[in-house]
Amino acid sequence: MSSKKYKNIKKLGEGAGGVVTQAEDVGTGRIVAVKKVRMGKAKDGISMEALREIKLLQEIKHPNVIELVDAFSSNTNVNLVFEYCLTDLDAVIRSREIFITEAEVKGCLQMILRGVEACHKHWTLHRDLKPNNILLGTDGNLKLADFGLARIHGSPNPRLTHIVVTRWYRAPELLFGARQYGTAIDMWAVGCVFAELMLRVPYLPGDSEIDQLVKIFHARGTPDDDIWPGMSSLPGYVKFSHVPAQDHRALFTAASEQALDLLNKFLVFDPLKRISAADALKHPYFTTGPPPSSAADLLKKFTKNETPIVNPDQKDRSNNASPFRAPGTACRKDDGSTPPSSQFATKRKLEFT
Numbered sequence: 035m036s037s038k039k040y041k042n043i044k045k046l047g048e049g050a051g052g053v054v055t056q057a058e059d060v061g062t063g064r065i066v067a068v069k070k071v072r073m074g075k076a077k078d079g080i081s082m083e084a085l086r087e088i089k090l091l092q093e094i095k096h097p098n099v100i101e102l103v104d105a106f107s108s109n110t111n112v113n114l115v116f117e118y119c120l121t122d123l124d125a126v127i128r129s130r131e132i133f134i135t136e137a138e139v140k141g142c143l144q145m146i147l148r149g150v151e152a153c154h155k156h157w158t159l160h161r162d163l164k165p166n167n168i169l170l171g172t173d174g175n176l177k178l179a180d181f182g183l184a185r186i187h188g189s190p191n192p193r194l195t196h197i198v199v200t201r202w203y204r205a206p207e208l209l210f211g212a213r214q215y216g217t218a219i220d221m222w223a224v225g226c227v228f229a230e231l232m233l234r235v236p237y238l239p240g241d242s243e244i245d246q247l248v249k250i251f252h253a254r255g256t257p258d259d260d261i262w263p264g265m266s267s268l269p270g271y272v273k274f275s276h277v278p279a280q281d282h283r284a285l286f287t288a289a290s291e292q293a294l295d296l297l298n299k300f301l302v303f304d305p306l307k308r309i310s311a312a313d314a315l316k317h318p319y320f321t322t323g324p325p326p327s328s329a330a331d332l333l334k335k336f337t338k339n340e341t342p343i344v345n346p347d348q349k350d351r352s353n354n355a356s357p358f359r360a361p362g363t364a365c366r367k368d369d370g371s372t373p374p375s376s377q378f379a380t381k382r383k384l385e386f387t
């Protein structure tokens with residue numbers, strides 16, 4: 035980083051877009067995270083990818099959307115300066131030190147939904163919602179981050195590509211190659227994250243695009259054109275044999291009726307009938323039973339045992355001991371790491387290779 039304004043502290047990690055470094059604003063002493071974005075297809079010396087992220091984030095100012103503090107260019111890079119975050123939801127979900135209560139799941143989901151609602155109000159799809167793109171800010175708020183794939187939807191010539199959203203959180207319309215899609219793709223992803231918060235393991239961890247659809251249909255039942263009008267006309271539609279929906283109650287053993295009802299509304303096949311973020315926030319789930327945990331409570335709980343963000347490259351997901359896995363067996367390459375205990379779920383049998 036070659037800005038006199040920021041003093042490099044340490045490398046935090048590296049994503050597909052570039053290196054992220056912890057730094058200090060020498061003028062104010064504020065700790066920030068600087069994301070150095072490699073040049074993509076450059077126009078006028080600035081990466082279009084970086085420009086897109088800058089533009090979207092500058093428009094959305096919300097406690098549940100990561101703050102873009104500054105942006106500057108250095109040689110061939112664009113540096114995006116973000117508020118520094120303490121950990122991410124992936125690290126929290128995988129931590130065996132943390133027992134996530136119903137109130138905490140509720141608090142997390144409420145913050146995620148508020149962030150998504152803010153994005154959607156600004157005609158922005160996040161498009162890559164997943165636990166490691168949801169960061170815990172120093173104020174205890176969860177913040178949606180990594181807008182690298184976000185696009186303004188509804189713009190005249192969107193040329194939307196269906197290769198978006200990490201597979202496990204990808205909506206069925208994207209898996210069937212829909213070229214026109216909207217905010218409902220983020221709501222499917224929110225549903226998968228909600229399920230993962232309760233289960234403590236990814237809900238639908240498909241190995242491939244086809245396996246992703248198989249996992250979705252095994253969980254939710256195979257849809258037909260009555261349930262999802264227009265499904266068979268989608269460009270990538272493939273006919274699957276009929277399987278009935280899994281009994282949700284058998285998997286989410288301790289989840290409340292309201293939690294299951296809301297989960298079902300996120301995971302509706304027809305994108306037009308899928309619940310919106312604004313409506314989800316009005317669901318009785320948030321007003322019945324224990325109230326959602328506050329940001330201050332989440333901060334205390336999720337940072338108690340220090341769960342620093344771990345760069346996925348540095349995570350050893352195969353050798354950690356697990357009560358769910360026979361000693362010495364490696365867990366399947368893609369399935370995340372050791373599932374911590376959950377009061378919501380029946381311990382799900384992991385498949386081994």
Ligand SMILES: Nc1ncnc2c1ncn2[C@@H]1O[C@H](COP(=O)(O)OP(=O)(O)OP(=O)(O)O)[C@@H](O)[C@H]1O
Pocket residue numbers: 046047048049050051052053054067069100116117118119120122166167169179180343344345346
């Ligand atoms: N604001 C932040 N504060 C603290 N750490 C951050 C911040 N933003 C990103 N990181 C960390 O830096 C690393 C790289 O993040 P980045 O968003 O570039 O990629 P990623 O989400 O890990 O992967 P990908 O780009 O493939 O989605 C990750 O470990 C991430 O958690």
